Amino acid sequence: MCKSKIENRKSKIARLVILGAGESGVGTALLGKKKGFEVFVSDFGQLKETYKQVLEHHEIEWEEGGHTEEKILSATVVMKSPGIPDTVPIVKKLKNEGIKVISEIEFASKFTDATIVGITGSNGKTTTATLTYEVLKNGGLNVALGGNIGKSFAEQVSEETFTNYVLELSSFQLDGIETFAPHIAVLTNITPDHLNRYDHDFSKYIAAKFRIAMNQTADDYFIYDADDEVITEWLSEHPLQSRLLPFSAKKELKQGAYIKNNEIILTIDNNKFTMAIKTIGLQGEHNTKNAMAASTVAKLLKIRKATIRESMERFQGVEHRLEKVLKINNVMYINDSKATNVNATFYALDSMESPTVWIVGGVDKGNDYTDLLPLVNEKVKAIVCLGVDNEKLTKQFGNIVDMLVETQSMQEAVKIAYRLAERGDNVLLSPACASFDLFTNYEDRGRQFKEAVRQL
Incomplete structure (x- = not known):
């Protein structure tokens, strides 16, 4: 079992308080309970009946319809659900008291040694994450899909031992990380979004997206859209430690993926992979880029070329996206x-x-x-x-x-x-x-x- 840095901070039982009892909150509660934390869940709104039943079944204390400050401020660490802004009064009080406030992604990552593929971006991250997961699964890897999609990362870490995770990550989830470092990070694109959460300052939103790579080392990989001027400009001013693997629909690249003669050409070191665009199940330039990103991840994780091609051909997209x-x-x-x-x-x-x-x-x-x-x-x-x-x-x-x-x-x-x-x-x-x-x-x-x- 991975020992949590959080757990080691105090010799007495560490107290984990969770703000927000949605998918990530309840998943974190289950993982915290399993790892020996004293757990308390607090939601300003009303809990879904299914989540109440899960918490009751696992004998986890919870409240709804408001926050009991005394119980929250006694925390060793607080997991804040991604939908809760830093500006709410209880979060401000926690930070004033010097109590660590982190995201579910940060908390759960401390209890797994799995290879993590983290995927973020303003658009395309769900399709890219789902496609990447399908390719890796078809390639025989023991892999789970989580984060901002499906079952929470924390709950999956608590229930099973996966050796690989594909995580779709929102900027809100990345805001709450400290040491989280995916081995492979993907940034699909950056366009103005959620600016109401970032003081209507686009640069703050860009910085939040780039947090996905802030703890990466030279042994890690950063896959990104080289046609996105916001990304390339940020990279020119904020160099990363990780190895860069761009993809592009407009220019030829020595390393990474690009399009030529209606084919995707992917080169990593001296290893080349090609695939005809017309065979990809999802058409359109943005989907071709999603396929380039997913193929790059698959090649890094040693998936066979034939498996990558078959997976791209069969994939029909995700619910609620065209x-x-x-x-x-x-x-x-x-x-x-x-x-x-x-x-x-x-x-x-x-x-x-x-x-x-x-x-x-x-x-x-x-x-x-x-x-x-x-x-x-x-x-x-x-x-x-x-x-x-x-x-x-x-x-x-x-x-x-x-x-x-x-x-x-x-x-x-x-x-x-x-x-x-x-x-x-x-x-x-x-x-x-x-x-x-x-x-x-x-x-x-x-x-x-x-x-x-x-x-x-």
């Missing part, structure tokens, strides 16, 4: 609920080849919609706004499309889109916003969309 739901009256309904920022929606609109009724809106994270204007002008015939506050969207797009309708429920949005769409059109849910005004999360939003479409 997911074709149904065709009704020759209108295709597409679920892109995972598009929670402008750049993701840019990809979605760019891929539309028919007139599109676009369902957009939610919690605006400091979005600038300017880049979407040409695409909306070219491809969008009508806009259905779906959110509590649609003012910014109506101002931006009201004069560009012939029809803009405001709605506040998914069922209403889909019914209106159904009436506006004609044979040969698309109806695209690609919100460019967070979901928390009307939905639990983007998955809830996507599933409500699919259910509403099926009920037409």
Whole structure:
């Protein structure tokens, strides 16, 4: 068993307090209990019934509907769920008291010796992480998928002994790391996102993403998009310790992956791998880049070339990312609920080849919609706004499309889109916003969309 640095700080039983009883919070509670911590879970909101049952079953103390300061401030260490900002009063008090506040990723990493592949980026990280996991699994590795996707990293560390992890990592999760260092880090791209969380300062968000590599050494690898000017500029000013393996759709590279004659060419040292782009299951330049990143990870971990090619050919994508739901009256309904920022929606609109009724809106994270204007002008015939506050969207797009309708429920949005769409059109849910005004999360939003479409 890996001994935690946290555990060794005090000879008496260390007290682990967890703020937020969602997937990461409950997973951390299970791991903490197994490793001998005295565990207390506190949630300002209400716990899901399933999570209550898990905590009760494992005899873990919890509270909901508020924080008992005395119990929280007695902590040796606090795991803060990624959705909780540093600005909330209880987190400020903890930091003033000098109590360590970390993320689930930091905590769980102390209890595994597995090889970790960490994947972050504003867009494409879920697809890249899932694709990477599939390739490694198909290649016979003992591997788990976690982080910002599926079952929490902490719970998986507590339950099984995996020798490899593929972790999708958000900037919020990376904000709470201190010593966490993936052997292979992937940065898919950086575009403005979550700026409301970063004081509307893009450089703070960029720095948060680059935390994925801050503890890497010369024995580790950093895979990144060499076409992304934000990334390349940051790297030129902040050199990394790790070995750089770029990928590019625009230029030839001596090391890393690039495109030539409609083929991906990947070179690591003197080892070359090629794959025809037309054979990849997911088409589009952004998906080709996701495939380049995943293939680079697979080659580093010694997966056979034939396995990589077969995995890329078979992979059909992830739920809520340009997911074709149904065709009704020759209108295709597409679920892109995972598009929670402008750049993701840019990809979605760019891929539309028919007139599109676009369902957009939610919690605006400091979005600038300017880049979407040409695409909306070219491809969008009508806009259905779906959110509590649609003012910014109506101002931006009201004069560009012939029809803009405001709605506040998914069922209403889909019914209106159904009436506006004609044979040969698309109806695209690609919100460019967070979901928390009307939905639990983007998955809830996507599933409500699919259910509403099926009920037409």
